[in-house]
Amino acid sequence: MDEYGDIDDAAFAAVADAAEKAHKSSSTSRAPAPPAPAAGSSKQPVVQPIPRKIAKPAGPSSIIVNTRQKGNPLLPYIKSVPWEYGDIVPDYLVTPTTCVLFLSLKYHRLHPEYIYTRMKAVGRAYTLRILLLLVDTDQHSDPIKELTKSTMINNMTIILAWSSSEAGRYVELYKVMENTPATMIKERQKEDHMSRVEDFVTSVKGVNKTDAMGLISMFGSVRAAVNAPEEQIALIPGWGEKKTRRWCTAVRDDFRMGGAVMKKRREEAAAKGQSTAGLGTAVPLNLMKDEDRVAINRRLGIAAPAKEVKEPVDVDMIIDLDEEEALRAMEDEERRRKKPQEPQSEHVADTSVNTPATTEDGVLAALAKLRKQ
Structure with a gap:
């Protein structure tokens, strides 16, 4: 140290080296020692970064x-x-x-x-x-x-x-x-059954989704709705006469075949000797069973027509009634003859008096016998 109290350069360097060594010894005791470098190499290998691929556009951007x-x-x-x-x-x-x-x-x-x-x-x-x-x-x-x-x-x-x-x-x-992929404009196919049924029903002109739900809830199945008569379709709430007629026409109208196809079929049938009368006619729909129709009528509140009960007819009774009517006609005729008439002669007068009485007694006896039977 000089006369002014300042430390010289040599002493300052010695103090700095001692402090640096003390600091290195303390840090080495806290941290693990690094791996020893390989023999013959004084520097660690440099890790190169992996290049990243950039997606290039398929064509010019303009x-x-x-x-x-x-x-x-x-x-x-x-x-x-x-x-x-x-x-x-x-x-x-x-x-x-x-x-x-x-x-x-x-x-x-x-x-x-x-x-x-x-x-x-x-x-x-x-x-x-x-x-x-x-x-x-x-x-x-x-x-x-x-x-x-x-x-x-x-x-x-x-x-x-x-x-x-x-x-x-x-x-x-x-x-x-x-x-842009083509799937953006492609129609999305619906997976649930009810949505497909709605699409089928609403394909008829004038029938919306509300009408479709009413039709489905009323009949329960497409088959029942297709085979239902027009009177039952008209009972659906919101279905008027025009909408009912359109629906019935759509589900009952025949498929139209192409003229060339039908001509070819007729020629083939004629070549085989078959009749061509049935070609082009529509195949009728599978009609509903009676029990299914009765169930739908009950759901709609439509009473089935009352069936007439036919009682057994006795043929002998019919014959007896006819005989009774004939005897009554004979009785009326005899009563008219019984009226008093002017006698033309004595013989005629006696005959007119005696004969009607005898005939009337026979008719009355026959009627009494028929009623007893």
Whole structure:
């Protein structure tokens, strides 16, 4: 230490080394010792990071537009996706496998050979080839028929647009839906039985889900609802005359067979010598059993028609009644004859007096005997 009380450099270095050694000894006692390095190597191996794969897009992120489409009025309406000019054969390259050819009907009337040259240049280079047709003239019927035939021959899809904004929207949607799966627009099949029954019933025009539930709860099964008569269908709450008639017509109408199919069947039957009268007639539905119909009638509160009880008829009794009526007629006739008449002669008078009395006694005796039997 000097005269001013300051420590010299050598002493300060010795104190610093002693403190550092004390610190290292304390930390070594608390932490485990690191592994000894391998012989012949003084440095530890460096661990390299694993490279991460980045998913590359299937195609360009923007729509490629042919330079000849500069000034096309549909370009300002492509707003959702970017687009850029490029050296391509079609007018618009939406995806790597989808291309679009644009055509205006006014331009087609002036240059009818233009579109056929473009179709030939595109060829079969793309999976989906689209002809986007802008209908900007009133006389469009014949050109559309002609172009539709040409697209069918060249295996292309034709899309009609009536404005530039609509045409731009079509081009834009093909790019937006590039990676969209087809299951998004596919109808989802319902798994539960009741939902399928509802879909079947509501397929009839004018029948909604509420009507379907009423039909199902009333009859309990599709078979019972199909075979039910129109009077029972009309008793469902909310089912009017028109809806009932539509349902009955839909479930009872015959299937229509194609003319060519039926003609072929008739020719085959005629060749075999069979009758063709029954061809084309509908097969009747499997009707319900009597016990099922009675059960449905009870559920609907419809009383079954009363059956007439037929009593045994005695044939002998019928014959006796006929005989009794005949005897009564004879009795009435004799009573009329019994009325007093003017005698024409003595012999006639005696006969008219004696004979009716004898006949009347016989009739009365026969009636008394018949009643006793």
